[in-house]
Amino acid sequence: MTSTRTPSTVVAAALLFDMDGTLVDSTAVVERTWRRFADQHRLDLGRILAVSHGRRTEETVAEFAPAGVDVAAEARRIVAHEVADTEGIVAVPGAAELLASLPTGGWALVTSAGRALAEARMAAAGLPVPSVVVSADxxxxxxPSPEGYLTAAGRLGVAPQQAVVFEDAEAGLLAACASGARTVVVGGCAAPVTSGLERVADLRDVRIEPVAGRPKPTYHLTLHRSI
Known part of the structure:
Protein backbone atom coordinates (compact mmCIF):
# COMPACT_ATOMS: atom_id res chain seq x y z
CA MET A 1 0.00 0.00 0.00
CA THR A 2 1.33 3.43 -0.95
CA SER A 3 1.37 6.06 1.80
CA THR A 4 1.54 9.82 1.31
CA ARG A 5 1.91 12.46 3.95
CA THR A 6 -0.23 15.57 3.78
CA PRO A 7 0.90 18.27 6.23
CA SER A 8 -1.64 20.53 7.92
CA THR A 9 -1.07 23.42 10.32
CA VAL A 10 -2.92 23.93 13.60
CA VAL A 11 -2.69 26.97 15.89
CA ALA A 12 -2.97 26.27 19.63
CA ALA A 13 -2.55 28.08 22.94
CA ALA A 14 -2.14 24.81 24.85
CA LEU A 15 -1.65 21.12 24.19
CA LEU A 16 -3.52 18.47 26.18
CA PHE A 17 -2.26 14.88 26.08
CA ASP A 18 -3.80 11.60 27.05
CA MET A 19 -1.19 9.22 28.50
CA ASP A 20 -1.63 5.51 27.74
CA GLY A 21 -1.42 4.91 24.00
CA THR A 22 -0.70 8.56 23.28
CA LEU A 23 2.52 9.33 25.20
CA VAL A 24 3.20 5.95 26.80
CA ASP A 25 2.97 2.46 25.33
CA SER A 26 1.74 0.43 28.31
CA THR A 27 0.10 -2.36 26.29
CA ALA A 28 2.03 -5.18 27.95
CA VAL A 29 1.24 -4.19 31.53
CA VAL A 30 -2.40 -3.37 30.74
CA GLU A 31 -2.92 -6.81 29.25
CA ARG A 32 -1.20 -8.47 32.23
CA THR A 33 -3.35 -6.47 34.64
CA TRP A 34 -6.69 -7.32 33.08
CA ARG A 35 -5.69 -10.93 32.44
CA ARG A 36 -5.17 -11.39 36.21
CA PHE A 37 -8.58 -9.84 36.86
CA ALA A 38 -10.26 -11.97 34.19
CA ASP A 39 -8.63 -15.19 35.38
CA GLN A 40 -9.52 -14.50 39.00
CA HIS A 41 -13.20 -13.99 38.22
CA ARG A 42 -13.46 -16.33 35.18
CA LEU A 43 -14.26 -13.50 32.80
CA ASP A 44 -13.71 -12.99 29.07
CA LEU A 45 -10.45 -11.05 28.73
CA GLY A 46 -11.25 -9.98 25.17
CA ARG A 47 -14.47 -8.27 26.23
CA ILE A 48 -12.66 -6.41 29.01
CA LEU A 49 -9.82 -5.21 26.78
CA ALA A 50 -12.32 -4.08 24.14
CA VAL A 51 -13.75 -1.41 26.45
CA SER A 52 -11.16 -0.75 29.17
CA HIS A 53 -8.81 1.47 27.18
CA GLY A 54 -9.14 5.12 28.11
CA ARG A 55 -11.50 4.48 31.03
CA ARG A 56 -10.95 4.65 34.79
CA THR A 57 -10.12 1.31 36.41
CA GLU A 58 -13.05 1.44 38.82
CA GLU A 59 -15.51 1.94 35.97
CA THR A 60 -14.20 -1.12 34.14
CA VAL A 61 -14.26 -3.22 37.31
CA ALA A 62 -17.84 -2.10 38.01
CA GLU A 63 -18.92 -3.20 34.53
CA PHE A 64 -17.43 -6.69 34.67
CA ALA A 65 -17.03 -7.75 38.29
CA PRO A 66 -19.37 -10.55 39.42
CA ALA A 67 -22.05 -9.78 41.96
CA GLY A 68 -20.75 -9.48 45.49
CA VAL A 69 -17.30 -8.13 44.54
CA ASP A 70 -16.29 -4.96 46.39
CA VAL A 71 -15.67 -2.78 43.33
CA ALA A 72 -13.72 -0.04 45.13
CA ALA A 73 -11.45 -2.52 46.92
CA GLU A 74 -10.86 -4.52 43.73
CA ALA A 75 -9.99 -1.36 41.80
CA ARG A 76 -7.50 -0.31 44.51
CA ARG A 77 -5.86 -3.73 44.36
CA ILE A 78 -5.55 -3.56 40.57
CA VAL A 79 -4.12 -0.05 40.63
CA ALA A 80 -1.55 -1.04 43.26
CA HIS A 81 -0.37 -3.85 40.97
CA GLU A 82 -0.19 -1.44 38.04
CA VAL A 83 1.87 1.14 39.92
CA ALA A 84 4.41 -1.54 40.83
CA ASP A 85 4.47 -3.20 37.39
CA THR A 86 6.32 -1.04 34.86
CA GLU A 87 8.03 -3.82 32.89
CA GLY A 88 7.74 -3.21 29.16
CA ILE A 89 6.56 0.39 29.41
CA VAL A 90 8.15 2.66 26.78
CA ALA A 91 7.47 6.07 25.30
CA VAL A 92 5.40 6.29 22.13
CA PRO A 93 7.74 7.20 19.25
CA GLY A 94 8.31 10.95 19.13
CA ALA A 95 6.84 11.63 22.58
CA ALA A 96 10.12 12.50 24.32
CA GLU A 97 11.25 14.84 21.56
CA LEU A 98 7.88 16.60 21.32
CA LEU A 99 7.51 17.14 25.06
CA ALA A 100 11.09 18.43 25.29
CA SER A 101 10.16 21.14 22.77
CA LEU A 102 7.20 22.41 24.82
CA PRO A 103 7.45 25.26 27.34
CA THR A 104 6.54 24.75 30.99
CA GLY A 105 2.91 25.69 31.45
CA GLY A 106 2.04 25.13 27.81
CA TRP A 107 0.79 21.57 28.09
CA ALA A 108 -1.09 19.23 30.39
CA LEU A 109 -1.61 15.54 30.97
CA VAL A 110 -5.22 14.32 31.09
CA THR A 111 -5.39 10.66 32.00
CA SER A 112 -7.82 8.03 33.22
CA ALA A 113 -5.05 6.72 35.46
CA GLY A 114 -4.68 7.94 39.04
CA ARG A 115 -1.89 10.36 39.88
CA ALA A 116 0.45 7.72 41.35
CA LEU A 117 0.03 5.46 38.33
CA ALA A 118 0.51 8.35 35.90
CA GLU A 119 3.76 9.37 37.60
CA ALA A 120 5.02 5.77 37.64
CA ARG A 121 4.32 5.20 33.95
CA MET A 122 5.70 8.55 32.79
CA ALA A 123 8.87 7.91 34.78
CA ALA A 124 9.19 4.37 33.40
CA ALA A 125 8.90 5.78 29.87
CA GLY A 126 11.46 8.52 30.61
CA LEU A 127 8.95 11.33 30.08
CA PRO A 128 8.49 14.51 32.14
CA VAL A 129 5.39 15.15 34.22
CA PRO A 130 3.93 18.61 33.49
CA SER A 131 2.85 21.15 36.08
CA VAL A 132 -0.79 20.46 35.19
CA VAL A 133 -1.98 16.87 35.55
CA VAL A 134 -5.66 15.96 35.57
CA SER A 135 -5.94 12.34 36.64
CA ALA A 136 -8.72 9.98 37.62
CA ASP A 137 -8.32 11.37 41.15
CA PRO A 144 -15.97 9.99 27.71
CA SER A 145 -17.06 12.91 29.90
CA PRO A 146 -15.17 16.07 28.87
CA GLU A 147 -14.59 17.03 32.52
CA GLY A 148 -10.88 16.21 32.49
CA TYR A 149 -10.11 18.23 29.38
CA LEU A 150 -12.21 21.17 30.50
CA THR A 151 -10.40 21.14 33.85
CA ALA A 152 -6.98 21.03 32.22
CA ALA A 153 -7.75 23.91 29.87
CA GLY A 154 -9.01 25.95 32.81
CA ARG A 155 -5.87 25.28 34.85
CA LEU A 156 -3.74 26.41 31.90
CA GLY A 157 -5.82 29.57 31.57
CA VAL A 158 -7.10 28.94 28.05
CA ALA A 159 -10.52 28.32 26.53
CA PRO A 160 -10.98 24.70 25.41
CA GLN A 161 -11.40 25.93 21.83
CA GLN A 162 -7.82 27.28 22.01
CA ALA A 163 -6.40 23.89 22.93
CA VAL A 164 -5.43 20.85 20.89
CA VAL A 165 -5.97 17.40 22.37
CA PHE A 166 -3.97 14.31 21.41
CA GLU A 167 -5.87 11.07 22.07
CA ASP A 168 -5.81 7.45 20.91
CA ALA A 169 -8.89 5.75 22.40
CA GLU A 170 -12.59 6.07 21.65
CA ALA A 171 -13.58 7.17 25.16
CA GLY A 172 -10.90 9.85 25.21
CA LEU A 173 -11.69 11.06 21.71
CA LEU A 174 -15.35 11.45 22.65
CA ALA A 175 -14.29 13.42 25.72
CA ALA A 176 -11.95 15.66 23.73
CA CYS A 177 -14.53 16.43 21.06
CA ALA A 178 -17.19 17.14 23.69
CA SER A 179 -14.86 19.64 25.37
CA GLY A 180 -14.73 21.77 22.24
CA ALA A 181 -10.98 21.36 21.78
CA ARG A 182 -9.47 20.59 18.43
CA THR A 183 -8.79 16.86 18.52
CA VAL A 184 -6.00 14.84 16.91
CA VAL A 185 -6.14 11.04 16.74
CA VAL A 186 -2.86 9.31 17.56
CA GLY A 187 -2.61 5.86 15.99
CA GLY A 188 -5.16 3.64 14.34
CA CYS A 189 -8.42 4.03 16.27
CA ALA A 190 -11.24 3.51 13.75
CA ALA A 191 -14.24 4.39 15.95
CA PRO A 192 -16.94 6.56 14.33
CA VAL A 193 -15.85 9.55 16.43
CA THR A 194 -12.60 9.73 14.41
CA SER A 195 -14.42 10.68 11.21
CA GLY A 196 -13.20 14.07 10.04
CA LEU A 197 -10.54 14.42 12.75
CA GLU A 198 -6.86 15.09 12.13
CA ARG A 199 -4.75 11.94 12.55
CA VAL A 200 -1.07 11.15 13.03
CA ALA A 201 0.57 7.75 13.14
CA ASP A 202 2.54 8.71 16.24
CA LEU A 203 4.12 11.83 17.74
CA ARG A 204 7.04 11.82 15.30
CA ASP A 205 4.48 13.32 12.91
CA VAL A 206 4.03 16.46 15.03
CA ARG A 207 6.24 19.55 14.88
CA ILE A 208 5.77 22.68 16.98
CA GLU A 209 6.98 26.28 16.57
CA PRO A 210 6.15 29.30 18.76
CA VAL A 211 4.19 32.16 17.17
CA ALA A 212 5.72 35.55 17.92
CA GLY A 213 3.76 38.69 18.71
CA ARG A 214 0.89 37.13 20.67
CA PRO A 215 -0.04 38.28 24.20
CA LYS A 216 -0.12 34.66 25.36
CA PRO A 217 2.10 31.80 24.18
CA THR A 218 0.74 30.43 20.92
CA TYR A 219 2.08 27.61 18.79
CA HIS A 220 1.97 26.38 15.24
CA LEU A 221 1.68 22.60 15.05
CA THR A 222 2.48 20.87 11.79
CA LEU A 223 0.77 17.49 11.50
CA HIS A 224 2.03 15.05 8.91
CA ARG A 225 -1.06 12.93 8.43
CA SER A 226 -0.51 9.43 7.05
CA ILE A 227 -3.07 8.37 4.43
Whole structure:
Protein backbone atom coordinates (compact mmCIF):
# COMPACT_ATOMS: atom_id res chain seq x y z
CA MET A 1 0.00 0.00 0.00
CA THR A 2 1.33 3.43 -0.95
CA SER A 3 1.37 6.06 1.80
CA THR A 4 1.54 9.82 1.31
CA ARG A 5 1.91 12.46 3.95
CA THR A 6 -0.23 15.57 3.78
CA PRO A 7 0.90 18.27 6.23
CA SER A 8 -1.64 20.53 7.92
CA THR A 9 -1.07 23.42 10.32
CA VAL A 10 -2.92 23.93 13.60
CA VAL A 11 -2.69 26.97 15.89
CA ALA A 12 -2.97 26.27 19.63
CA ALA A 13 -2.55 28.08 22.94
CA ALA A 14 -2.14 24.81 24.85
CA LEU A 15 -1.65 21.12 24.19
CA LEU A 16 -3.52 18.47 26.18
CA PHE A 17 -2.26 14.88 26.08
CA ASP A 18 -3.80 11.60 27.05
CA MET A 19 -1.19 9.22 28.50
CA ASP A 20 -1.63 5.51 27.74
CA GLY A 21 -1.42 4.91 24.00
CA THR A 22 -0.70 8.56 23.28
CA LEU A 23 2.52 9.33 25.20
CA VAL A 24 3.20 5.95 26.80
CA ASP A 25 2.97 2.46 25.33
CA SER A 26 1.74 0.43 28.31
CA THR A 27 0.10 -2.36 26.29
CA ALA A 28 2.03 -5.18 27.95
CA VAL A 29 1.24 -4.19 31.53
CA VAL A 30 -2.40 -3.37 30.74
CA GLU A 31 -2.92 -6.81 29.25
CA ARG A 32 -1.20 -8.47 32.23
CA THR A 33 -3.35 -6.47 34.64
CA TRP A 34 -6.69 -7.32 33.08
CA ARG A 35 -5.69 -10.93 32.44
CA ARG A 36 -5.17 -11.39 36.21
CA PHE A 37 -8.58 -9.84 36.86
CA ALA A 38 -10.26 -11.97 34.19
CA ASP A 39 -8.63 -15.19 35.38
CA GLN A 40 -9.52 -14.50 39.00
CA HIS A 41 -13.20 -13.99 38.22
CA ARG A 42 -13.46 -16.33 35.18
CA LEU A 43 -14.26 -13.50 32.80
CA ASP A 44 -13.71 -12.99 29.07
CA LEU A 45 -10.45 -11.05 28.73
CA GLY A 46 -11.25 -9.98 25.17
CA ARG A 47 -14.47 -8.27 26.23
CA ILE A 48 -12.66 -6.41 29.01
CA LEU A 49 -9.82 -5.21 26.78
CA ALA A 50 -12.32 -4.08 24.14
CA VAL A 51 -13.75 -1.41 26.45
CA SER A 52 -11.16 -0.75 29.17
CA HIS A 53 -8.81 1.47 27.18
CA GLY A 54 -9.14 5.12 28.11
CA ARG A 55 -11.50 4.48 31.03
CA ARG A 56 -10.95 4.65 34.79
CA THR A 57 -10.12 1.31 36.41
CA GLU A 58 -13.05 1.44 38.82
CA GLU A 59 -15.51 1.94 35.97
CA THR A 60 -14.20 -1.12 34.14
CA VAL A 61 -14.26 -3.22 37.31
CA ALA A 62 -17.84 -2.10 38.01
CA GLU A 63 -18.92 -3.20 34.53
CA PHE A 64 -17.43 -6.69 34.67
CA ALA A 65 -17.03 -7.75 38.29
CA PRO A 66 -19.37 -10.55 39.42
CA ALA A 67 -22.05 -9.78 41.96
CA GLY A 68 -20.75 -9.48 45.49
CA VAL A 69 -17.30 -8.13 44.54
CA ASP A 70 -16.29 -4.96 46.39
CA VAL A 71 -15.67 -2.78 43.33
CA ALA A 72 -13.72 -0.04 45.13
CA ALA A 73 -11.45 -2.52 46.92
CA GLU A 74 -10.86 -4.52 43.73
CA ALA A 75 -9.99 -1.36 41.80
CA ARG A 76 -7.50 -0.31 44.51
CA ARG A 77 -5.86 -3.73 44.36
CA ILE A 78 -5.55 -3.56 40.57
CA VAL A 79 -4.12 -0.05 40.63
CA ALA A 80 -1.55 -1.04 43.26
CA HIS A 81 -0.37 -3.85 40.97
CA GLU A 82 -0.19 -1.44 38.04
CA VAL A 83 1.87 1.14 39.92
CA ALA A 84 4.41 -1.54 40.83
CA ASP A 85 4.47 -3.20 37.39
CA THR A 86 6.32 -1.04 34.86
CA GLU A 87 8.03 -3.82 32.89
CA GLY A 88 7.74 -3.21 29.16
CA ILE A 89 6.56 0.39 29.41
CA VAL A 90 8.15 2.66 26.78
CA ALA A 91 7.47 6.07 25.30
CA VAL A 92 5.40 6.29 22.13
CA PRO A 93 7.74 7.20 19.25
CA GLY A 94 8.31 10.95 19.13
CA ALA A 95 6.84 11.63 22.58
CA ALA A 96 10.12 12.50 24.32
CA GLU A 97 11.25 14.84 21.56
CA LEU A 98 7.88 16.60 21.32
CA LEU A 99 7.51 17.14 25.06
CA ALA A 100 11.09 18.43 25.29
CA SER A 101 10.16 21.14 22.77
CA LEU A 102 7.20 22.41 24.82
CA PRO A 103 7.45 25.26 27.34
CA THR A 104 6.54 24.75 30.99
CA GLY A 105 2.91 25.69 31.45
CA GLY A 106 2.04 25.13 27.81
CA TRP A 107 0.79 21.57 28.09
CA ALA A 108 -1.09 19.23 30.39
CA LEU A 109 -1.61 15.54 30.97
CA VAL A 110 -5.22 14.32 31.09
CA THR A 111 -5.39 10.66 32.00
CA SER A 112 -7.82 8.03 33.22
CA ALA A 113 -5.05 6.72 35.46
CA GLY A 114 -4.68 7.94 39.04
CA ARG A 115 -1.89 10.36 39.88
CA ALA A 116 0.45 7.72 41.35
CA LEU A 117 0.03 5.46 38.33
CA ALA A 118 0.51 8.35 35.90
CA GLU A 119 3.76 9.37 37.60
CA ALA A 120 5.02 5.77 37.64
CA ARG A 121 4.32 5.20 33.95
CA MET A 122 5.70 8.55 32.79
CA ALA A 123 8.87 7.91 34.78
CA ALA A 124 9.19 4.37 33.40
CA ALA A 125 8.90 5.78 29.87
CA GLY A 126 11.46 8.52 30.61
CA LEU A 127 8.95 11.33 30.08
CA PRO A 128 8.49 14.51 32.14
CA VAL A 129 5.39 15.15 34.22
CA PRO A 130 3.93 18.61 33.49
CA SER A 131 2.85 21.15 36.08
CA VAL A 132 -0.79 20.46 35.19
CA VAL A 133 -1.98 16.87 35.55
CA VAL A 134 -5.66 15.96 35.57
CA SER A 135 -5.94 12.34 36.64
CA ALA A 136 -8.72 9.98 37.62
CA ASP A 137 -8.32 11.37 41.15
CA UNK A 138 -9.31 14.88 40.01
CA UNK A 139 -12.63 14.29 38.25
CA UNK A 140 -16.05 13.09 39.28
CA UNK A 141 -16.80 11.59 35.86
CA UNK A 142 -14.21 9.87 33.67
CA UNK A 143 -13.87 9.81 29.92
CA PRO A 144 -15.97 9.99 27.71
CA SER A 145 -17.06 12.91 29.90
CA PRO A 146 -15.17 16.07 28.87
CA GLU A 147 -14.59 17.03 32.52
CA GLY A 148 -10.88 16.21 32.49
CA TYR A 149 -10.11 18.23 29.38
CA LEU A 150 -12.21 21.17 30.50
CA THR A 151 -10.40 21.14 33.85
CA ALA A 152 -6.98 21.03 32.22
CA ALA A 153 -7.75 23.91 29.87
CA GLY A 154 -9.01 25.95 32.81
CA ARG A 155 -5.87 25.28 34.85
CA LEU A 156 -3.74 26.41 31.90
CA GLY A 157 -5.82 29.57 31.57
CA VAL A 158 -7.10 28.94 28.05
CA ALA A 159 -10.52 28.32 26.53
CA PRO A 160 -10.98 24.70 25.41
CA GLN A 161 -11.40 25.93 21.83
CA GLN A 162 -7.82 27.28 22.01
CA ALA A 163 -6.40 23.89 22.93
CA VAL A 164 -5.43 20.85 20.89
CA VAL A 165 -5.97 17.40 22.37
CA PHE A 166 -3.97 14.31 21.41
CA GLU A 167 -5.87 11.07 22.07
CA ASP A 168 -5.81 7.45 20.91
CA ALA A 169 -8.89 5.75 22.40
CA GLU A 170 -12.59 6.07 21.65
CA ALA A 171 -13.58 7.17 25.16
CA GLY A 172 -10.90 9.85 25.21
CA LEU A 173 -11.69 11.06 21.71
CA LEU A 174 -15.35 11.45 22.65
CA ALA A 175 -14.29 13.42 25.72
CA ALA A 176 -11.95 15.66 23.73
CA CYS A 177 -14.53 16.43 21.06
CA ALA A 178 -17.19 17.14 23.69
CA SER A 179 -14.86 19.64 25.37
CA GLY A 180 -14.73 21.77 22.24
CA ALA A 181 -10.98 21.36 21.78
CA ARG A 182 -9.47 20.59 18.43
CA THR A 183 -8.79 16.86 18.52
CA VAL A 184 -6.00 14.84 16.91
CA VAL A 185 -6.14 11.04 16.74
CA VAL A 186 -2.86 9.31 17.56
CA GLY A 187 -2.61 5.86 15.99
CA GLY A 188 -5.16 3.64 14.34
CA CYS A 189 -8.42 4.03 16.27
CA ALA A 190 -11.24 3.51 13.75
CA ALA A 191 -14.24 4.39 15.95
CA PRO A 192 -16.94 6.56 14.33
CA VAL A 193 -15.85 9.55 16.43
CA THR A 194 -12.60 9.73 14.41
CA SER A 195 -14.42 10.68 11.21
CA GLY A 196 -13.20 14.07 10.04
CA LEU A 197 -10.54 14.42 12.75
CA GLU A 198 -6.86 15.09 12.13
CA ARG A 199 -4.75 11.94 12.55
CA VAL A 200 -1.07 11.15 13.03
CA ALA A 201 0.57 7.75 13.14
CA ASP A 202 2.54 8.71 16.24
CA LEU A 203 4.12 11.83 17.74
CA ARG A 204 7.04 11.82 15.30
CA ASP A 205 4.48 13.32 12.91
CA VAL A 206 4.03 16.46 15.03
CA ARG A 207 6.24 19.55 14.88
CA ILE A 208 5.77 22.68 16.98
CA GLU A 209 6.98 26.28 16.57
CA PRO A 210 6.15 29.30 18.76
CA VAL A 211 4.19 32.16 17.17
CA ALA A 212 5.72 35.55 17.92
CA GLY A 213 3.76 38.69 18.71
CA ARG A 214 0.89 37.13 20.67
CA PRO A 215 -0.04 38.28 24.20
CA LYS A 216 -0.12 34.66 25.36
CA PRO A 217 2.10 31.80 24.18
CA THR A 218 0.74 30.43 20.92
CA TYR A 219 2.08 27.61 18.79
CA HIS A 220 1.97 26.38 15.24
CA LEU A 221 1.68 22.60 15.05
CA THR A 222 2.48 20.87 11.79
CA LEU A 223 0.77 17.49 11.50
CA HIS A 224 2.03 15.05 8.91
CA ARG A 225 -1.06 12.93 8.43
CA SER A 226 -0.51 9.43 7.05
CA ILE A 227 -3.07 8.37 4.43
Missing amino acids: DVTTGK
